[in-house]
Amino acid sequence: MAHVVVVGGGNAGFSAAHAAAARGRDVVLLERGLPDEAGGNSYYTAGAFRIAHQGLDDVAGMLDPDPRLAETVLAPYPEEQFVRDLREVTGGRADRGLSAALAAESGPALHWLHGLGLRFRLMYERQSYPDEHGRHVFFGGLAVGSTGGGKGLIEQHTRAAAAAGVDVRYGYRCGDLLIDNGHVRGVHWTGPDGTAGVTEAESVVLAAGGFEANPQWRREHLGAGWERALVRGTPLNTGDMLRAALAAGAARGGDWSSCHAVAWDANAAASGDRELTNRLTRQSYPLGIVVNVDGRRFLDEGADFRNYTYAKYGGEILRQPRGLAFQIFDAGIRPMLRTEEYDAPGTSVVIAQSIDELAAALETPELARTVEEFNAGIDESVPFQASVKDGRASRAEPPKSNWALPIRTPPFYAFPVTCGITFTFGGLRADEHGRVLTGSGSALAGLFVCGEMLGGLFSGNYPGGTGLTAGAVFGRRAGTLA
Structure with missing residues (x-):
């Protein structure tokens, strides 16, 4: 019998396994995917980690060497700001205890992972100007x-x-939990050869992701239309272990009615591409305008930094006719777009020499009027500054609050996007150490949770880079106790 069994081989599951193994525990990690489909959603990410720090000197020790570091400005990001950002983007619904633990241990968790041999860098191409x-x-x-x-x-x-x-162990699809006198003692599984079995353990750590790859559950919990969303990452997160934990007496935690969803290439496959991974996102939208199939704008592209809006704007696109939108840029803006996303192989794009030609190609009848009104509404006396909220607004409807650049120089570019769901926010209720709780608030003995299965941190929106950090922090916490 193992001391600890971890279900799920993404960033959170591995973090839990590392922490348990460091205590001398015998750890078995059961991953549903085979080796060429393993890694959960973590495999499909850009790898961003939001951490509290005191500036460049505070993080330099865990970064790969880079000559650009000598010419880098990295302002401190204190724990208080991390917690404040979490609460602001979730409308105050982020659990206070989980938020405080996340912010406090975000930096130490990355230094810990670095000590285990994991490597980190600054994301110049995605997060700096x-x-x-x-x-x-x-x-x-x-x-x-x-x-x-x-x-x-x-x-x-x-x-x-x-x-x-x-x-x-790869190719193990886990199901019911093994319960002995109210204590979780292991997990049933079906192996890669189709045989069934059980792995017994003193503790079970669940890190098997949400239910974003389950169309029926998406429609049931997120609402009508969500069954049409494309899955940004693994097709294996279908909610199996959420169902098993709830059946064992775990309580629901967090917001089961919302999720992380982004602007995603409209012609992408139904689930993630293991070669392109995150390069199918289209996240330079704050620099341009976004229109629906009628050619009308429907959101404030410059409401805040991309990091604080991108995870909710996928849902906004899904709510538009046909669940489709177009990101529009001109020749002057085009060089500022993220190269890894907008120049990726197979990127969907329509290019035209005039707005009328673009509107005809896209069949967006109101596009010319939208562009004209947007351009006329810009206060061009305000200087454009990409790395701050510059207040350069357009008084169009809806208004654009920052980074309003006119769309006037040919050629013009339209990138078709739809909704790509990343993960669901609803999960299991747990304390700050990942101990799964019942409806009465007592701990369900022997059961821990981390990663996307941990409910309570996010609701309606999400600060970029927080998911991987939460997986490391609460995976480490769960593995320290399991």
Whole structure:
């Protein structure tokens, strides 16, 4: 019998396994995917980690060498700001205890992972703009990412687990929990060869993701239309272990009616692409305008830094006719777009020499009027500054609050986008150490939770880079007790 069994081989599950193994526990990690489909949603991410820090000197020790560091401006991001951002983007619904623990241990958790051999870097190409002195200025409280993105993150976790003696088993689809006198003592599974079995353990840590890849559950919990969303990451997160935990007496936690969803290439596959991974997102929208199939704008592209709006704007797109929208840019804006996303192989784009030609190609009858009204509403006396909320607004309807650049220089570009769901916010109720709670508030003995299965941190929206950090923090906490 193992001391600890971890269900799920993403960033959170591996973090739990590392922490348990460091205590001398015999750890078995059961991953539903085979080796060429493993890693959960973590594999598909850009690898961003939001952490509290005191500036560049505070994080430099865990970063890969980079000559750009000498010309980098990284403002401090204190714990208080991290908690404030969490509460603001969730409308005050983020659990206070979980939020405080996340912010306090965000930096230490990354330093801990770095000590296990995981590598990190500053995400220059995604999170910085040059200032007037040519320095790299980071914005929106997010700078650090895993070297190699999500692919690199899972590769490095896997090596660290092997070095620690964690028994990682691939192709195991877990089901019911084994309960003995009110104590969780293991998990039933179906193996890669179709045989059924059970792995017994003193404790079980659930890190198997949400239900975003289950169309029926999406429609039931998120609402009509959500069954049409494309799945940004793994197709394996279908809610199996949520169902099993609830059946064992766990209480629901967090907001089961909302999720993380982004602007995603409209011609992408139904679930994630393991080669392109995160490159199918389209997240330079704050620099341009976004219109629906009628050619009308429907959101404030510059309401805040991309880091604080992107996870809710996928849902806004889904609510538009046909669940489709177009990000519009002109030749002057085009060079500022994220190269890794907008120049990725197979990127869907329509290019035209005039707005009328673009409108005809897109069949968006109101596009010319929308662009004209948007351009006329811009206060061009306000200087454009990409790395701060510059207040350069357009008085169009709806207004654009920042970064309003006119759409007037040909050629013009339209990137078709739809809704790509990343993960669901509803999960299990737990305390700050990942101990799963029942409806009465008591701990369900032997059961822990971390990663996307932990409910309570997010609701309606999400600060960029928080998910991987939460997986590391609460995975480490669960593995320390399991």
